[in-house]
Amino acid sequence: MNVLVNAGPWLAVPPPGYGGIENVVATLVPALRERGVRVVLASVGSSTLEVDELISAYDEGQFPHLQKPYNQVMGIAHAHQARVVAELRARDDLDLVHDHLEVVGPAVLSALAGPPVLHTLHWDLCKHPAFYGAFPQSIAVNGVSESQLARAPAALRDASLGAVHLATPLACQDVRAEPGEHLIVMGRVCRLKGQHVAARICQKLGLPLVLAGPVSGLQTRAELDQVAQDPDHPLHGHPDVRYHLDQVSRYLDGDLVSWIGAVGGQARDDLYASARAALFPIQWDEPGGTAVVEALALGVPPVGLRRGCLPEIIDHGRTGFLADTEEELAEWVLRVGELDPEECRREARRRFSPSVMAERYLELYETVTRR
Numbered sequence: 001m002n003v004l005v006n007a008g009p010w011l012a013v014p015p016p017g018y019g020g021i022e023n024v025v026a027t028l029v030p031a032l033r034e035r036g037v038r039v040v041l042a043s044v045g046s047s048t049l050e051v052d053e054l055i056s057a058y059d060e061g062q063f064p065h066l067q068k069p070y071n072q073v074m075g076i077a078h079a080h081q082a083r084v085v086a087e088l089r090a091r092d093d094l095d096l097v098h099d100h101l102e103v104v105g106p107a108v109l110s111a112l113a114g115p116p117v118l119h120t121l122h123w124d125l126c127k128h129p130a131f132y133g134a135f136p137q138s139i140a141v142n143g144v145s146e147s148q149l150a151r152a153p154a155a156l157r158d159a160s161l162g163a164v165h166l167a168t169p170l171a172c173q174d175v176r177a178e179p180g181e182h183l184i185v186m187g188r189v190c191r192l193k194g195q196h197v198a199a200r201i202c203q204k205l206g207l208p209l210v211l212a213g214p215v216s217g218l219q220t221r222a223e224l225d226q227v228a229q230d231p232d233h234p235l236h237g238h239p240d241v242r243y244h245l246d247q248v249s250r251y252l253d254g255d256l257v258s259w260i261g262a263v264g265g266q267a268r269d270d271l272y273a274s275a276r277a278a279l280f281p282i283q284w285d286e287p288g289g290t291a292v293v294e295a296l297a298l299g300v301p302p303v304g305l306r307r308g309c310l311p312e313i314i315d316h317g318r319t320g321f322l323a324d325t326e327e328e329l330a331e332w333v334l335r336v337g338e339l340d341p342e343e344c345r346r347e348a349r350r351r352f353s354p355s356v357m358a359e360r361y362l363e364l365y366e367t368v369t370r371r
Protein backbone atom coordinates (compact mmCIF):
# COMPACT_ATOMS: atom_id res chain seq x y z
CA MET A 1 0.00 0.00 0.00
CA ASN A 2 1.24 3.50 -0.90
CA VAL A 3 0.14 6.19 1.54
CA LEU A 4 0.75 9.92 1.51
CA VAL A 5 0.91 10.99 5.16
CA ASN A 6 0.29 14.71 5.49
CA ALA A 7 1.88 16.13 8.66
CA GLY A 8 1.41 19.80 7.69
CA PRO A 9 3.90 22.68 7.56
CA TRP A 10 4.24 23.64 11.23
CA LEU A 11 7.08 21.53 12.62
CA ALA A 12 9.62 18.98 11.44
CA VAL A 13 8.91 15.28 11.94
CA PRO A 14 10.03 14.25 14.47
CA PRO A 15 9.81 17.67 16.14
CA PRO A 16 13.00 18.96 17.78
CA GLY A 17 11.05 19.56 21.01
CA TYR A 18 7.37 20.28 21.54
CA GLY A 19 5.06 18.87 18.86
CA GLY A 20 1.95 16.77 19.52
CA ILE A 21 0.83 15.79 16.01
CA GLU A 22 4.36 15.58 14.63
CA ASN A 23 5.24 13.15 17.45
CA VAL A 24 2.23 11.02 16.51
CA VAL A 25 3.29 10.93 12.85
CA ALA A 26 6.88 10.12 13.87
CA THR A 27 5.51 7.22 15.93
CA LEU A 28 3.12 5.89 13.31
CA VAL A 29 5.20 6.03 10.12
CA PRO A 30 8.05 3.65 11.11
CA ALA A 31 5.49 1.10 12.37
CA LEU A 32 3.57 1.35 9.08
CA ARG A 33 6.74 0.91 7.04
CA GLU A 34 7.68 -2.16 9.11
CA ARG A 35 4.33 -3.56 7.94
CA GLY A 36 5.15 -2.98 4.27
CA VAL A 37 3.42 0.38 3.73
CA ARG A 38 5.28 2.76 1.43
CA VAL A 39 5.08 6.27 2.91
CA VAL A 40 5.29 9.60 1.10
CA LEU A 41 5.54 12.20 3.86
CA ALA A 42 4.28 15.75 3.28
CA SER A 43 6.11 17.86 5.85
CA VAL A 44 8.84 20.49 5.95
CA GLY A 45 12.27 19.96 4.38
CA SER A 46 14.05 19.75 7.75
CA SER A 47 12.14 16.59 8.72
CA THR A 48 14.52 13.75 9.42
CA LEU A 49 12.09 10.85 9.75
CA GLU A 50 13.04 7.96 7.49
CA VAL A 51 10.41 7.70 4.75
CA ASP A 52 10.20 6.56 1.14
CA GLU A 53 9.71 10.09 -0.18
CA LEU A 54 9.48 13.53 1.39
CA ILE A 55 7.59 16.38 -0.23
CA SER A 56 7.48 19.91 1.13
CA ALA A 57 6.57 23.49 0.36
CA TYR A 58 8.78 24.90 3.13
CA ASP A 59 12.34 24.08 4.19
CA GLU A 60 11.72 24.79 7.87
CA GLY A 61 8.82 24.45 10.31
CA GLN A 62 6.44 27.43 10.17
CA PHE A 63 5.31 27.16 13.80
CA PRO A 64 6.88 30.52 14.83
CA HIS A 65 4.45 32.25 12.41
CA LEU A 66 1.40 30.51 13.80
CA GLN A 67 0.69 33.22 16.36
CA LYS A 68 0.55 36.03 13.78
CA PRO A 69 -2.81 37.54 12.77
CA TYR A 70 -4.88 35.27 10.53
CA ASN A 71 -4.46 37.39 7.40
CA GLN A 72 -0.68 37.04 7.70
CA VAL A 73 -0.61 33.34 8.40
CA MET A 74 -3.45 31.78 6.38
CA GLY A 75 -1.31 31.32 3.27
CA ILE A 76 1.06 28.92 5.03
CA ALA A 77 -1.25 25.94 5.43
CA HIS A 78 -2.63 26.59 1.93
CA ALA A 79 0.81 26.76 0.31
CA HIS A 80 1.65 23.45 1.95
CA GLN A 81 -1.64 21.91 0.91
CA ALA A 82 -1.26 23.21 -2.67
CA ARG A 83 2.02 21.26 -2.79
CA VAL A 84 0.17 18.14 -1.62
CA VAL A 85 -2.51 18.65 -4.29
CA ALA A 86 0.12 19.10 -7.01
CA GLU A 87 1.68 15.80 -5.95
CA LEU A 88 -1.67 14.00 -5.98
CA ARG A 89 -2.43 15.37 -9.46
CA ALA A 90 0.97 14.38 -10.82
CA ARG A 91 0.86 10.68 -9.87
CA ASP A 92 -1.53 7.77 -9.75
CA ASP A 93 0.36 5.31 -7.53
CA LEU A 94 -1.06 6.46 -4.19
CA ASP A 95 -3.75 4.32 -2.55
CA LEU A 96 -4.66 6.66 0.29
CA VAL A 97 -3.97 10.03 1.88
CA HIS A 98 -3.71 10.04 5.68
CA ASP A 99 -4.21 13.68 6.52
CA HIS A 100 -3.34 15.44 9.81
CA LEU A 101 -3.70 19.10 8.79
CA GLU A 102 -6.40 20.89 10.73
CA VAL A 103 -9.39 22.12 8.67
CA VAL A 104 -7.38 23.11 5.57
CA GLY A 105 -6.50 19.45 4.92
CA PRO A 106 -10.05 18.08 4.54
CA ALA A 107 -11.45 21.33 3.09
CA VAL A 108 -8.98 21.24 0.19
CA LEU A 109 -8.86 17.47 -0.32
CA SER A 110 -12.65 17.12 -0.45
CA ALA A 111 -12.66 19.15 -3.67
CA LEU A 112 -10.16 16.84 -5.36
CA ALA A 113 -10.83 13.71 -7.38
CA GLY A 114 -7.91 11.69 -6.04
CA PRO A 115 -7.18 8.76 -3.78
CA PRO A 116 -9.46 8.26 -0.75
CA VAL A 117 -8.64 10.36 2.30
CA LEU A 118 -8.57 9.45 5.99
CA HIS A 119 -8.38 12.57 8.14
CA THR A 120 -7.41 12.17 11.79
CA LEU A 121 -9.12 14.65 14.08
CA HIS A 122 -6.54 15.68 16.66
CA TRP A 123 -8.37 18.70 17.97
CA ASP A 124 -11.12 19.94 20.21
CA LEU A 125 -14.05 19.58 17.82
CA CYS A 126 -16.04 22.34 19.52
CA LYS A 127 -13.49 24.77 18.05
CA HIS A 128 -14.78 25.23 14.49
CA PRO A 129 -18.50 24.40 14.80
CA ALA A 130 -19.43 25.61 11.29
CA PHE A 131 -16.77 23.44 9.68
CA TYR A 132 -17.17 20.34 11.83
CA GLY A 133 -20.95 20.69 11.71
CA ALA A 134 -20.89 20.33 7.91
CA PHE A 135 -17.81 18.16 7.47
CA PRO A 136 -17.19 17.07 3.85
CA GLN A 137 -18.81 13.66 3.42
CA SER A 138 -16.22 12.41 0.96
CA ILE A 139 -13.52 12.43 3.66
CA ALA A 140 -13.27 9.52 6.11
CA VAL A 141 -12.45 10.55 9.67
CA ASN A 142 -11.27 9.08 12.93
CA GLY A 143 -10.77 10.63 16.35
CA VAL A 144 -8.07 10.16 18.98
CA SER A 145 -10.34 9.37 21.92
CA GLU A 146 -13.92 8.34 22.59
CA SER A 147 -14.52 11.44 24.69
CA GLN A 148 -13.40 13.71 21.85
CA LEU A 149 -15.84 12.05 19.45
CA ALA A 150 -18.62 12.11 22.04
CA ARG A 151 -18.46 15.92 21.97
CA ALA A 152 -18.32 16.16 18.16
CA PRO A 153 -21.33 17.35 16.15
CA ALA A 154 -23.67 14.36 15.75
CA ALA A 155 -23.22 13.96 11.98
CA LEU A 156 -19.44 13.92 12.26
CA ARG A 157 -19.54 11.49 15.17
CA ASP A 158 -21.87 9.16 13.26
CA ALA A 159 -19.70 9.29 10.14
CA SER A 160 -16.46 8.68 12.02
CA LEU A 161 -14.63 5.36 12.00
CA GLY A 162 -14.10 5.56 15.76
CA ALA A 163 -11.15 6.51 17.91
CA VAL A 164 -7.53 5.38 17.65
CA HIS A 165 -5.60 6.23 20.79
CA LEU A 166 -2.25 7.93 20.48
CA ALA A 167 0.97 6.01 21.00
CA THR A 168 4.61 6.61 21.80
CA PRO A 169 7.84 4.83 20.81
CA LEU A 170 8.84 5.15 24.49
CA ALA A 171 6.37 2.32 25.15
CA CYS A 172 8.87 -0.19 23.77
CA GLN A 173 12.17 1.49 24.62
CA ASP A 174 12.32 0.89 28.38
CA VAL A 175 13.81 4.33 29.12
CA ARG A 176 14.90 4.58 32.76
CA ALA A 177 16.39 7.39 34.81
CA GLU A 178 17.63 7.84 38.34
CA PRO A 179 14.46 8.73 40.29
CA GLY A 180 14.28 12.41 41.25
CA GLU A 181 12.15 14.29 43.75
CA HIS A 182 10.32 16.52 41.27
CA LEU A 183 6.85 16.41 39.84
CA ILE A 184 6.41 17.58 36.27
CA VAL A 185 3.97 19.21 33.87
CA MET A 186 5.09 18.51 30.29
CA GLY A 187 3.24 20.57 27.70
CA ARG A 188 2.53 23.92 26.09
CA VAL A 189 2.22 26.55 28.80
CA CYS A 190 -1.35 27.76 28.45
CA ARG A 191 -4.46 28.01 30.59
CA LEU A 192 -5.91 24.80 29.11
CA LYS A 193 -3.01 22.73 30.45
CA GLY A 194 -3.43 24.26 33.92
CA GLN A 195 0.19 24.89 34.94
CA HIS A 196 -1.03 27.46 37.49
CA VAL A 197 -3.06 24.77 39.29
CA ALA A 198 -0.07 22.42 39.45
CA ALA A 199 2.11 25.25 40.74
CA ARG A 200 -0.45 26.24 43.39
CA ILE A 201 -0.76 22.65 44.61
CA CYS A 202 2.97 22.00 44.76
CA GLN A 203 3.70 25.26 46.51
CA LYS A 204 1.05 24.46 49.11
CA LEU A 205 2.38 20.94 49.61
CA GLY A 206 6.03 21.99 49.52
CA LEU A 207 6.85 19.68 46.62
CA PRO A 208 9.33 20.53 43.84
CA LEU A 209 7.65 21.06 40.46
CA VAL A 210 9.20 21.46 37.01
CA LEU A 211 7.12 23.07 34.28
CA ALA A 212 8.48 22.19 30.81
CA GLY A 213 7.08 23.52 27.57
CA PRO A 214 7.02 26.49 25.21
CA VAL A 215 4.84 29.57 25.68
CA SER A 216 3.20 30.49 22.41
CA GLY A 217 6.21 29.03 20.57
CA LEU A 218 8.76 30.82 22.80
CA GLN A 219 11.33 28.28 23.91
CA THR A 220 13.33 30.03 26.64
CA ARG A 221 13.10 32.50 29.50
CA ALA A 222 15.21 34.97 27.45
CA GLU A 223 12.75 34.81 24.54
CA LEU A 224 9.79 35.28 26.88
CA ASP A 225 11.46 38.22 28.69
CA GLN A 226 12.13 39.92 25.37
CA VAL A 227 8.45 39.67 24.40
CA ALA A 228 7.32 40.79 27.86
CA GLN A 229 9.51 43.90 27.68
CA ASP A 230 8.45 44.93 24.18
CA PRO A 231 4.84 46.20 24.03
CA ASP A 232 5.10 46.34 20.22
CA HIS A 233 6.07 42.67 19.86
CA PRO A 234 3.24 40.78 18.08
CA LEU A 235 3.21 38.19 20.90
CA HIS A 236 3.15 40.76 23.74
CA GLY A 237 -0.61 40.46 24.29
CA HIS A 238 -0.92 36.80 23.30
CA PRO A 239 -3.18 34.93 25.77
CA ASP A 240 -0.53 32.26 26.49
CA VAL A 241 2.14 34.90 27.16
CA ARG A 242 -0.28 36.82 29.40
CA TYR A 243 -1.19 33.55 31.15
CA HIS A 244 2.48 32.82 31.92
CA LEU A 245 3.21 36.36 33.07
CA ASP A 246 0.01 36.89 35.07
CA GLN A 247 -0.81 33.45 36.46
CA VAL A 248 2.26 31.21 36.37
CA SER A 249 5.21 33.55 37.00
CA ARG A 250 3.99 34.40 40.51
CA TYR A 251 4.71 30.80 41.58
CA LEU A 252 8.21 30.70 40.07
CA ASP A 253 10.13 31.24 43.26
CA GLY A 254 13.45 29.86 42.04
CA ASP A 255 13.11 27.19 44.69
CA LEU A 256 10.16 24.82 44.61
CA VAL A 257 8.52 25.70 41.30
CA SER A 258 10.50 26.34 38.12
CA TRP A 259 9.78 26.84 34.44
CA ILE A 260 12.63 25.54 32.29
CA GLY A 261 11.25 26.43 28.85
CA ALA A 262 10.87 23.83 26.11
CA VAL A 263 12.93 20.64 26.26
CA GLY A 264 13.54 17.99 23.63
CA GLY A 265 15.30 14.72 22.88
CA GLN A 266 17.27 12.91 25.56
CA ALA A 267 17.03 15.84 28.00
CA ARG A 268 13.23 15.65 27.85
CA ASP A 269 13.19 11.88 28.34
CA ASP A 270 15.59 12.04 31.30
CA LEU A 271 13.70 14.85 33.00
CA TYR A 272 10.36 13.18 32.39
CA ALA A 273 11.45 9.66 33.37
CA SER A 274 13.01 10.83 36.65
CA ALA A 275 9.83 12.60 37.84
CA ARG A 276 7.81 11.18 40.75
CA ALA A 277 4.56 11.92 38.92
CA ALA A 278 3.29 13.79 35.88
CA LEU A 279 0.52 16.28 36.64
CA PHE A 280 -2.37 17.01 34.26
CA PRO A 281 -4.55 19.64 35.96
CA ILE A 282 -6.26 20.21 32.60
CA GLN A 283 -8.79 23.00 32.23
CA TRP A 284 -10.31 21.58 29.02
CA ASP A 285 -11.38 18.29 27.54
CA GLU A 286 -7.96 17.15 26.34
CA PRO A 287 -8.64 15.30 23.07
CA GLY A 288 -5.61 12.98 22.72
CA GLY A 289 -3.04 13.34 25.48
CA THR A 290 0.33 12.33 24.02
CA ALA A 291 2.09 13.51 27.17
CA VAL A 292 -0.13 11.27 29.34
CA VAL A 293 0.71 8.21 27.27
CA GLU A 294 4.41 9.14 27.42
CA ALA A 295 4.27 9.41 31.22
CA LEU A 296 2.88 5.87 31.45
CA ALA A 297 5.56 4.57 29.07
CA LEU A 298 8.28 6.09 31.25
CA GLY A 299 6.83 4.55 34.42
CA VAL A 300 5.82 7.97 35.75
CA PRO A 301 2.30 7.81 37.20
CA PRO A 302 -0.01 10.44 35.71
CA VAL A 303 -2.23 12.35 38.14
CA GLY A 304 -4.85 14.57 36.59
CA LEU A 305 -8.35 15.94 36.53
CA ARG A 306 -11.10 13.60 35.34
CA ARG A 307 -11.78 15.28 31.96
CA GLY A 308 -11.42 14.65 28.25
CA CYS A 309 -9.41 11.58 27.31
CA LEU A 310 -7.78 11.14 30.74
CA PRO A 311 -10.29 8.57 32.09
CA GLU A 312 -9.75 6.48 28.91
CA ILE A 313 -5.98 6.45 29.38
CA ILE A 314 -5.58 6.37 33.16
CA ASP A 315 -7.00 3.52 35.23
CA HIS A 316 -7.60 5.28 38.56
CA GLY A 317 -5.76 3.56 41.39
CA ARG A 318 -3.79 1.22 39.11
CA THR A 319 -1.90 3.32 36.54
CA GLY A 320 -2.51 6.81 37.93
CA PHE A 321 -5.00 8.95 39.81
CA LEU A 322 -7.97 10.99 38.66
CA ALA A 323 -9.53 13.80 40.66
CA ASP A 324 -12.65 15.92 40.31
CA THR A 325 -11.35 19.00 42.11
CA GLU A 326 -8.06 20.77 42.81
CA GLU A 327 -8.25 19.76 46.48
CA GLU A 328 -8.71 16.13 45.57
CA LEU A 329 -5.85 16.37 43.08
CA ALA A 330 -3.57 17.58 45.86
CA GLU A 331 -4.58 14.59 47.99
CA TRP A 332 -3.78 12.12 45.24
CA VAL A 333 -0.43 13.81 44.54
CA LEU A 334 0.62 12.85 48.05
CA ARG A 335 -0.25 9.20 47.35
CA VAL A 336 1.70 8.60 44.10
CA GLY A 337 4.06 6.32 45.99
CA GLU A 338 1.22 3.76 46.14
CA LEU A 339 1.33 3.30 42.36
CA ASP A 340 3.60 0.79 40.67
CA PRO A 341 5.72 2.29 37.84
CA GLU A 342 6.02 -1.17 36.24
CA GLU A 343 2.24 -1.37 35.95
CA CYS A 344 2.30 1.98 34.08
CA ARG A 345 4.99 0.68 31.71
CA ARG A 346 3.08 -2.56 31.10
CA GLU A 347 -0.09 -0.62 30.31
CA ALA A 348 1.78 1.58 27.81
CA ARG A 349 3.32 -1.47 26.09
CA ARG A 350 -0.08 -3.17 25.90
CA ARG A 351 -2.23 -0.23 24.76
CA PHE A 352 -0.06 2.65 23.54
CA SER A 353 2.80 1.11 21.54
CA PRO A 354 3.48 2.12 17.91
CA SER A 355 2.50 -1.36 16.70
CA VAL A 356 -0.92 -1.21 18.41
CA MET A 357 -1.59 2.17 16.77
CA ALA A 358 -0.28 1.04 13.36
CA GLU A 359 -2.45 -2.12 13.37
CA ARG A 360 -5.53 0.00 14.10
CA TYR A 361 -4.68 2.43 11.32
CA LEU A 362 -4.05 -0.40 8.87
CA GLU A 363 -7.59 -1.64 9.60
CA LEU A 364 -8.92 1.85 8.89
CA TYR A 365 -6.84 2.14 5.70
CA GLU A 366 -8.39 -1.17 4.50
CA THR A 367 -11.89 0.05 5.34
CA VAL A 368 -11.38 3.37 3.58
CA THR A 369 -9.78 1.97 0.43
CA ARG A 370 -12.49 -0.73 0.13
CA ARG A 371 -15.29 1.86 0.23
Ligand code: UDP
Binds near residue numbers: 292
Ligand atom coordinates in the same frame (compact mmCIF):
# COMPACT_ATOMS: atom_id res chain seq x y z
N1 UDP B 1 6.81 18.25 24.55
C1 UDP B 1 8.18 18.29 24.41
N2 UDP B 1 8.87 19.29 25.03
C2 UDP B 1 8.28 20.23 25.80
C3 UDP B 1 6.86 20.16 25.96
C4 UDP B 1 6.16 19.16 25.32
O1 UDP B 1 8.78 17.45 23.73
O2 UDP B 1 8.96 21.10 26.32
C5 UDP B 1 6.08 17.19 23.86
C6 UDP B 1 5.36 16.23 24.80
O3 UDP B 1 6.29 15.29 25.30
C7 UDP B 1 4.30 15.66 23.87
C8 UDP B 1 3.93 16.86 23.00
O4 UDP B 1 5.03 17.76 23.08
O5 UDP B 1 4.86 14.66 23.04
C9 UDP B 1 2.65 17.54 23.48
O6 UDP B 1 1.59 16.80 23.06
P1 UDP B 1 0.20 16.79 23.84
O7 UDP B 1 -0.78 16.00 23.00
O8 UDP B 1 0.41 16.32 25.22
O9 UDP B 1 -0.22 18.30 23.87
P2 UDP B 1 -0.77 19.29 22.73
O10 UDP B 1 -0.63 18.61 21.39
O11 UDP B 1 -2.20 19.58 23.13
O12 UDP B 1 0.09 20.50 22.83
